[in-house]
Amino acid sequence: MGSKALSGVRILDMTHVQAGPTSSQLLAWMGADVIKFENPTGDITRKQLRHDPNKDSLYFTMLNSNKRSIIANMKSKAGCEIFEELLRKCDVIMENFGPGVLARFGYTWEKIHEINPAIIYATIKGFGSSGPYSDYKAYEPIAQAMGGSMSTTGFPENPPTITGAQIGDTGTGLHLAIGICAALYHRTHNGGIGQEVEAAMQESVMNLCRVKFRDQGRLMGGKAALPEYSRPTLGLTAVPRAGNDSGGGQLGNCIPCKPFGTNDYVYFIVQEANWPVVARAIGDEALVTDERFATLAERRKNQNELWKMIADFAKNYTKREFTAFCNEKNIPCGPVLSTEEIMTDPHVAHREMIVKVEGHPQGDYYTVGMPIKLSMGNVDKILPAPMLGEHTEEVLKEVCGFSAEKIAELKAGGAFEVPPKKKK
Incomplete structure (x- = not known):
């Protein structure tokens, strides 16, 4: 048994952008073997907001350290063969595709469960897999808007305001990681059977805004006030934007x-x-x-x-x-710190919350460190995010048990090619 908290746990990570990669990176930092399963064109964030047009973006590298990258074209039979073999060898599959994307490839939860009854299927959706909003597209600001955050952030005389904290994306990733850990524990003690774990962005924002729903109840439909607010609230039927009021008991x-x-x-x-x-x-x-x-x-x-x-x-x-x-x-008093000040703050440095990641082929970079401190079980070092497909052959040999001849056969079958564009 390994010395890390999640040693022995293997995760097939099909997530992209921010919410899912945040979740899988935290699990990787606790010792899980996270295999990032990418289309041959790669996670879209590799090219988003790039500080250098010839390098993967900091957006990507800061969310994908301590993972291995494998590429596969699931629009080919050979790519699906790789996917199915990884399903058999992994404990968790994670995805944050739009509703029904995997099902259209033929991989419903029932099919995935049939291939590996022990696997945990973890998914992030904007508004969950059912309900009137289930087909809506969600981004960070939309999740904040529809989860109660925007309407209660800012000053009353100004428009609703999004927060700088990514409570929709990163917040949902944290919720999913907790759910995955719970499902792994449940599987261990309940016959080794996997289950579905779902985290919705709107619901995660609501959970992080729970004190605002506390205040909604305290308004009593306009019959009561919120005396801790610096502006009049009697008669209001919805929690207002509080400006810089603490909104709490103090x-x-x-x-x-x-x-x-x-x-x-x-x-x-x-x-x-x-x-x-x-x-x-x-x-x-x-x-x-x-x-x-x-x-x-x-x-x-x-x-x-x-x-x-x-x-x-x-x-x-x-x-x-x-x-x-x-x-x-x-x-109680604390300074408002800019991002520049936080980067050089001695306490932040002591807590290893700004970390220099060394050894990336495209150069060293800084990232936010591990926010969960375990006395035993975290990885010893934050490693560079993988280059696209960097570990494809390694994973196919080590995890799937494929020979060099088999890998050559898969290559000939188009497993690692860019999927063909849809004909208009």
Whole structure:
């Protein structure tokens, strides 16, 4: 048995773009053997948003490390033969095609289960495999729009806003990885039979927005207010965009600091139990008992005035200085970090969350590291994403057990050729 958490688990990864590759990469980082099964033209993201026209994009390389790439043309009989043999040898098949794509090749869940009763069929769909929206196409912003995120993000006077976090794609990939691990455990303890695992982008966004649905219930159809919001909410029947309000039990907001550049802000939290500490830090003893702020209810009611007082105090500090000042007093506060700042942040470096990946044929690159820390079981090193088809012969020999003669026969049968274009 291997030393990695998922050693011995082999995954046939047919996913592309972001949601699926995020999921399979996390599983690879926990030791699974992930075989990326690509059309001879490759995952479309190899060529999307390229920083160099002669290299695979960072979009691709940052989502596909520690995998092996094999190419096969499933529009050929030889390509389907490879696919079926890999189905027999893998524990999980992952795909995020549009509804019915694999079925049109003749591979329904029933057929896949017949070929390998133990295999787990993991799929990502925009809106699931059934229901009125099941045939809708989904992208990150659409998932955010239809999952409750956009309508609650931004400021009330402005249009709905997408978040910088890819909660539709990467969020769904995380949900799928959890489902795959659960299905593997279930198979081990329930007769070795595989099952279907489905993660839908809309549903994943809804799960990540669950506190907004909490607030939807608290509005009571317009009869109640959300007192933690800095703007009036009584009479509303849907959760509004909260701007930079924390939207939680503790008041919070974004505070500007010198020299007042684009990201010269901190996010500042006023805990209920910590109010005297905050009051003494930004004012004096009289502020502790000031009737405008003495209770949580009053602070909520007068929070816009409170934020102005805190901003007036913070303007003499840089965001790093003000964060240090607050943390010395145990006041929750953190700087707004740009992507550039995060790339060189010492804590991020210590946690190995920005990693230099070395040894790629097209050059070294940086990627976001493994967010799940296991005391035992993660891979020792993040390896480069594979070149297109780099491991085709290796996988066919090692996993499928094909001889050199058999591989030559498959090649002659068009297994590795670009599929012919459809005739108009």
